[in-house]
């Protein structure tokens with residue numbers, strides 16, 4: 001089992017207990033290539049063992065055998081004196097073997113805490129326990145003298161190579177790893193960063209961790225290693241204490257397998273032989289490893305603020321300045337879509353004064369609800385870097401199943417009909433997800449096939465008549481019914497009250513614990529903004545929009561959208577599943593190495609996309625009070641992808657929020673509605689929506705470039 005209490009000193013050396021790891025007679029062949037031949041090696045605790053060898057000598061294959069990636073063809077591994085088989089990286093991790101790979105198995109889009117806990121998140125009441133994880137991560141970094149709590153919530157993408165290595169090493173300390181394997185840990189690092197990383201490696205060994213380091217850099221090997229094992233053509237030729245060899249001996253062993261040379265006494269000033277001393281407490285040169293640059297406190301604070309305004313801003317102006325810096329760095333969040341919405345509204349209002357009337361606004365919200373729902377489902381899939389082109393017609397299938405079941409001849413109650421329609425959609429999502437993950441087919445192709453296939457199924461259920469009317473009042477009221485004005489206000493204040501209390505208490509608790517939290521003024525501003533939006537929407541909906549009879553109140557469908565938004569936001573933001581969706585979108589390999597079951601998470605994401613499409617299909621059917629052959633799922637799915645991307649979800653995976661689907665859906669509904677008021681036909685609407693989509697994708701791509709430049 002993986003120990004649950006991290007950030008204590010790791011194992012203490014057990015001098016009498018033998019080596020932590022013993023490899024005996026390990027062979028590994030790849031067809032005719034003998035990568036390892038009869039390798040016998042002991043790895044003791046509390047020592048850094050350097051693995052040296054020329055290109056192709058077998059170093060990587062050897063560590064992969066220890067890390068559970070390759071099974072040796074012959075030979076035996078002994079872990080703490082017991083014979084073991086390590087069948088997967090997960091099994092190795094469970095025994096306390098952590099591998100820090102050259103390509104650093106970190107997800108760029110996740111922050112430091114999220115990366116350090118990836119695959120081993122702590123939960124409280126089934127939700128991620130962010131506070132406890134942040135505290136543990138902070139303590140671990142501090143114990144290694146990587147002392148910057150300020151930046152613990154910054155995305156790993158914004159870290160330098162040395163900083164990323166520091167995070168990877170801290171991760172192994174956090175998890176009380178007994179053996180840490182590092183593949184070229186200082187490759188591509190500058191002098192100062194190399195020094196930081198070597199110091200951290202030394203600290204690991206001084207805590208009693210066994211460390212294996214592969215490095216081509218002899219300076220590093222001589223600085224940090226206690227012993228050196230040399231491989232040549234897959235065979236282990238020597239293991240010696242580092243004090244008994246010099247560079248020439250190592251080179252001789254690597255190239256010829258033997259060396260008669262006796263190491264001369266090193267001159268005290270020889271830089272290449274300078275050893276890092278055993279640590280007594282945090283090493284000063286490691287302090288601030290997350291803040292190597294810039295050097296002055298003010299500049300460091302400015303940089304930290306720019307990376308994440310929540311980190312350190314203590315006043316409102318500071319927070320806004322930092323947010324502005326983030327926008328300039330390509331982290332614009334929902335700003336472009338909000339600006340776009342304002343612009344579109346101003347444009348249509350100037351063209352037609354009816355655009356911003358309460359009646360039209362509510363109509364627009366109802367029209368947009370189908371786009372919003374479909375887009376919210378699509379966000380799950382886009383976050384994975386995939387796409388689902390079938391959800392339009394999957395929603396249609398859900399709608400038509402529900403419609404058939406509430407026919408008088410069938411006589412099902414409305415709730416059962418809805419449940420079966422949604423279950424059918426979820427099942428379709430599982431089917432798509434399973435085909436995509438198990439057969440390894442591209443989601444684009446599978447769901448394109450799904451688009452045609454489910455259109456066919458929908459038409460078959462519709463039958464020769466081509467239309468299934470809905471006479472059930474409850475179902476028809478989903479899109480056409482309203483809450484009473486009083487209930488509308490009550491519901492709004494309850495929802496806003498719950499959100500405000502939760503936000504306020506959470507932010508206050510985090511501030512009290514010294515964790516990353518926005519200043520009080522920002523928490524207050526967030527609450528005020530939500531309250532103002534709620535009041536505006538309810539005021540709008542409560543204004544009479546009927547001509548012959550009075551029609552007022554919040555439409556039921558808005559509650560459906562709000563409910564889905566809240567549920568999916570919680571799922572993506574506060575659960576392991578959500579964390580893994582982002583992790584896979586950011587770096588699927590890192591997620592896999594963290595023990596995440598990629599196939600399961602992907603399949604669930606496709607299921608949720610289809611399930612949400614089912615809700616959209618039911619709303620659509622409710623609005624038309626029927627399902628017919630005129631249902632155009634092909635256009636709907638394109639609008640859904642466009643809405644998610646326009647809202648700010650990246651097509652490249654790993655970035656996005658459920659809220660983006662709602663905001664993008666609003667933009668599309670506004671274009672559709674505004675152009676409709678102006679008397680434009682469908683083709684013109686398509687062209688304008690396409691232009692907006694292309695602009696959104698361009699903004700996404702430019703922002704991505706901005707981020708990588710930063």
Ligand SMILES: Nc1ncnc2c1ncn2[C@@H]1O[C@H](COP(=O)(O)OP(=O)(O)OP(=O)(O)O)[C@@H](O)[C@H]1O
Pocket residue numbers: 030033034035053054055056057058059060061062
């Ligand atoms: N998956 C594989 N399939 C076939 N051959 C492989 C595979 N992995 C490694 N080899 C072979 O095994 C031998 C040892 O490779 P390995 O990657 O361990 O070398 P290395 O010592 O790590 O070299 P380098 O320093 O260049 O990374 C090489 O001849 C390589 O071509």
